[in-house]
Amino acid sequence: MTATEPATGSPAARTAAVRPPLPVKLVISGGFGVGKTTAVGSISEIEPLTTEAAITEVAAGVDDLTHTPRKTTTTVAMDFGCITIDPTLKLYLFGTPGQERFGFMWDDIVEGAIGALVIVDTRRLDDCYAAVDYFEHKGIPFAVAVNAFDGHVEHTLEEVRWALDVSDGVPLVVFDARERGSVRDALLVVLELALARTQG
Template sequence: MDFNSSDAVAGPRSEDILPSSVSTAVKVVIVGGFGVGKTTLVGSVSEIRPLTTEETMTQAGVGVDDPTGVPRKSETTVAMDFGRISINSELVLYLFGTPGQQRFWFLWNGLFEGALGAVVLVDTRRLEVSFDVIGRLEERGVPFVVAINTFPEAPGYPVEELRAALDLPDDVPIVGCDARKRDSSRDVLMALMRYLYSLAVKTEAS
């Protein structure tokens, strides 16, 4: 489920220019294990031409990257994905997709700098690849929601079973999505915004 946008860009398009009405910009990171659909989500929802850093997988990754569950995957993100979406006329989200392989996790420090929240994209065929990702977010204190990417052949589980398997607190939202579809991916980001708002209200009330 890769979204590849490698066409050369001659110059900014009119839709790439940030509207003058925008007063708030928020950085959001899209994280997850190898091959869960992060590049696809950023590409499907971005209102500008997404930046991707996908490279063809080579022998260098053999024995290092685990392709279990994604045998047809031929390209992988080696730095980051970048996109932008306007929530309304004043609020814009800048989306940064992280590489999934552990050998590229040293890049996460920079990508997480200044991030308000995160989306953890999960493939139910390979829940185990999400454990370390969620652990790193919890260590950093970055609020996040979990989005279950609905791959056609992936098994479905009740939300509470997924919550228990991922060892998530009761207040962390779990939502379903199809990362290929713009509306579905936008709903995930809106769930994150609502969650961040609820945390802010709770902090103010305490």
Template sequence: MVSVPSPTHGAHSATPVEQPPLPVKMVIAGGFGVGKTTAVGSISQIRPLTTEAAITEVAAGVDDLTLTPGKTTTTVAMDFGCITIDPTLKLYLFGTPGQDRFGFMWDDLVEGALGGLVIVDTRRLDDCYAAVDYFEHKGIPFAVAVNAFDGQVEHDLDEVRWALDIAQHVPLIVFDARKTGSVRDALLVVLEVALSNAEEATAT
């Protein structure tokens, strides 16, 4: 005699479908030579896509290489990489070009971004105003990360906040663009700020 299984037989034994991680777009911005390409390359779990071009004599006359004499290439469009933070979240990273003449690309690169990380070189604070102003004007949550070149920074964080006129609610941290863990921690700060802003917007 063949037994006929009930309609619910095996209903609870099915393996649950694993959901893919939530994709989140994040922008890494800053002035020329502050470490954006390095940061993306340090954290990306895939080989990063870069649009590096050689610095020509003409470009060298426009871009200040005084404090970056060993820099031979520059980003002319964007950098791209990604990192899975945990099984529920995957960050897609878009690095902006640093020179003013490529500023027209920024609007396209930041569209749909949850937040931004603005990298600062304290040796050249004048180059960092534009990026800070851009995110403030766009109303995009962001954090400012001072890149510790050679393991040190030229000014303390209070001086940097004052010089760049960074609002008190904007996180200001020190990180090392060459180190994976340091870049990850900086991105988590941006993520925390973005989620906090989203919760406040929902509450109001």
């Protein structure tokens, strides 16, 4: 059909064709410096909103920079981005701050989310315990995404599952926060998990 041709089909079909996609909220969480801001920036179809602040000498004394020596900024409130999965579905992504001292913001950020992606760095699994405990306590479906820093991970997925003490019902995947397709696949795992929970 060209621009000059009349629309065809029933009124209901034409309405469905122009209906905006369903908005769905997902949270991207995890410890300090695991790749949350990078993941949002890699996948977002809009310029992501970030609340990055420079790491001061005082903050460097609080946050462990051992495995992230080149990190010069940190998220102090949240990251925000969005991605249209298909004409019927649009994901709104909210990234939480990684430091425990900003944990008081999490309840507001997570409100209304149907699921979460918890990113972990296998070099410092201790940093993600708080996020895993949070979503388990809230009863929010989540998947664990192991970020492959420098193209590899320090432990197998089974070792990660054992270390985090998460059930078999929690999906574990390896992904690269810098790669758009890899982030998309990880988010789809969360989406499928959340949908299965609602249909169950």
